[in-house]
Amino acid sequence: xxxxxxxxxxxxxxxxxxxxxxxxxxxxxxxxxxxxxxxxxxxxxxxxxxxxxxxxxxxxxxxxxxxxxxxxxxxxxxxxxxxxxxxxxxxxxxxxxxxxxxxxxxxxxxxxxxxxxxxxxxxxxxxxxxxxxxxxxxxxxxxxxxxxxxxxxxxxxxxxxxxxxxxxxxxxxxxxxxxxxxxxxxxxxxxxxxxxxxxxxxxxxxxxxxxxxxxxxxxxxxxxxxxxxxxxxxxxxxxxxxxxxxxxxxxxxxxxxxxxxxxxxxxxxxxxxxxxxxxxxxxxxxxxxxxxxxxxxxxxxxxxxxxxxxxxxxxxxxxxxxxxxxxxxxxxxxxxxxxxxxxxxxxxxxxxxxxxxxxxxxxxxxxxxxxxxxx
Numbered sequence: 017x018x019x020x021x022x023x024x025x026x027x028x029x030x031x032x033x034x035x036x037x038x039x040x041x042x043x044x045x046x047x048x049x050x051x052x053x054x055x056x057x058x059x060x061x062x063x064x065x066x067x068x069x070x071x072x073x074x075x076x077x078x079x080x081x082x083x084x085x086x087x088x089x090x091x092x093x094x095x096x097x098x099x100x101x102x103x104x105x106x107x108x109x110x111x112x113x114x115x116x117x118x119x120x121x122x123x124x125x126x127x128x129x130x131x132x133x134x135x136x137x138x139x140x141x142x143x144x145x146x147x148x149x150x151x152x153x154x155x156x157x158x159x160x161x162x163x164x165x166x167x168x169x170x171x172x173x174x175x176x177x178x179x180x181x182x183x184x185x186x187x188x189x190x191x192x193x194x195x196x197x198x199x200x201x202x203x204x205x206x207x208x209x210x211x212x213x214x215x216x217x218x219x220x221x222x223x224x225x226x227x228x229x230x231x232x233x234x235x236x237x238x239x240x241x242x243x244x245x246x247x248x249x250x251x252x253x254x255x256x257x258x259x260x261x262x263x264x265x266x267x268x269x270x271x272x273x274x275x276x277x278x279x280x281x282x283x284x285x286x287x288x289x290x291x292x293x294x295x296x297x298x299x300x301x302x303x304x305x306x307x308x309x310x311x312x313x314x315x316x317x318x319x320x321x322x323x324x325x326x327x328x329x330x331x332x333x334x335x336x337x338x339x340x341x342x343x344x345x346x347x348x349x350x351x352x353x354x355x356x357x358x359x360x361x362x363x364x365x366x367x368x369x370x371x372x373x374x375x376x377x378x379x380x381x382x383x384x385x386x387x388x389x390x391x
Contacts, residue, residue: 022266032269035155038163039261039280042219045170047235047257048177049215051250052208054236055188060115061103061209063229064122065216068099070129070225073150074136083147085162089217092150096213099125104209126225153224153277155265166218173211177250184208185246223277234284235260241295260284315352317382319345320361324379327371336368 026032053061072095073088080087099121106117133147149157177184183204186194194201216228223231239252264280293300322345327333342348353369356362361375371379 022269031156032265034160034163035158035269035276036262036265038158038166039155039222039265039276040258041163041166041170041261042215042222043231043235043257043259043261043280043284044254045166045173045215045257046219046232047239047253047255048250049173049208049212050232050234050236050257051239051246051253052184052188053212054233054240055246055249056208058114059233060118060229061100062212062216062232064103064118064125065096065100065213066220066225066228067122067129068125069093069096069217069220070150071095071125071132072098073147073220074129074132077136077147078132085157085221086165088147088150089220092217092220093214095125096217097210100209100213129225149224150220151225152275153220153222153227155222155268155276155280157221162221169214169218173215176207176211180204180207188246223280227277227281230281231257231260231284234281234288238284238287238291241291241298244297256284256287260287312352312355315349316355316359319348319352320356320375320379321382322348323362323369323371324376324383327376333376334363334370334372336365336370339367339369 022032026036050062053059069092072091072093074091075095076088076091077083079091103114103117103121106112106120107114112120136147183194183199186197186199187201187204187208191201194204212232216232219228219231235253235257236249238256239249242252243249260280260283264283265276267283268274268276268279291299294302296302319342322342323337326337326341327335339353353362353364356375357364359375360372361378363370363372
């Protein structure tokens with residue numbers, strides 16, 4: 017099945033429609049909430065939380081003996097929140113740095129979760145099969161109730177975000193100032209963290225424990241390259257996340273033996289790569305172009321200032337001078353002379369140059385500005 021055939025079947029096929037809608041909603045909520053994780057410099061928090069959720073899934077199965085998705089995700093939520101508060105407790109009550117606390121919680125919870133999964137697999141009960149899908153995700157298992165849950169959580173998260181928008185912005189950019197205004201920063205921090213954990217838990221079934229952090233961070237990292245405004249970043253991250261989910265699902269469905277979760281993450285990574293290269297403000301391409309343009313302008317101005325010094329020694333500034341007197345000057349190139357002639361700063365006549373009135377005034381302005389800076 018080709019990608020075009022996939023989109024043609026999308027409106028009629030229940031399974032494709034459910035999976036696509038689910039991955040799109042997941043990408044949107046991860047993009048929105050991931051923006052706050054990126055701006056708070058908590059990029060590794062998503063990785064730690066997703067790994068910390070694994071033992072919760074296993075314990076929920078051991079207690080209930082059933083593979084009910086809602087129960088397993090509830091266990092993942094509790095385990096993820098415990099891991100999160102452990103991280104915050106270690107960073108606030110000890111001398112450990114946040115990266116150390118993240119690494120400890122990630123490895124401890126994930127190791128415990130793998131131990132429990134191994135124990136479950138060895139039990140004489142056929143019902144335990146399939147829990148390992150939470151490691152790498154299995155989008156094909158999404159049903160309408162799962163998608164409805166994602167939509168409800170996304171709607172609640174969007175409502176809370178709009179309701180506490182001012183407080184979230186203040187906490188992101190100046191936590192101390194937020195305290196002085198009388199806001200309960202602890203409550204706001206817990207609120208943001210809770211919804212980030214919730215988004216991660218919702219994505220475990222689709223993307224899995226191992227790749228969930230990429231789903232949370234990639235759309236936000238891509239959006240950050242295009243804007244300096246929080247609202248625009250959150251909107252773009254949601255769009256990038258949703259498109260990653262849709263196109264990742266389409267590519268996975270159009271090819272045999274391609275897991276949906278990894279493909280979605282790869283598509284999101286393409287958004288990041290394109291943003292890093294082509295975004296006008298921070299993109300590598302435009303940064304290189306600006307660097308070359310600034311270096312060229314600097315060469316022109318350095319050469320013009322040298323010519324200005326030479327022209328000042330004559331009463332007539334249009335007195336011709338041989339080009340060879342510029343040969344030992346570092347900023348001089350034949351290209352720079354041609355550009356200066358195009359700007360009408362100098363005139364060229366074979367191997368001689370002369371400064372124009374416009375060029376002399378330009379150089380004089382540069383000279384005066386340099387004097388003001390030095391003073």
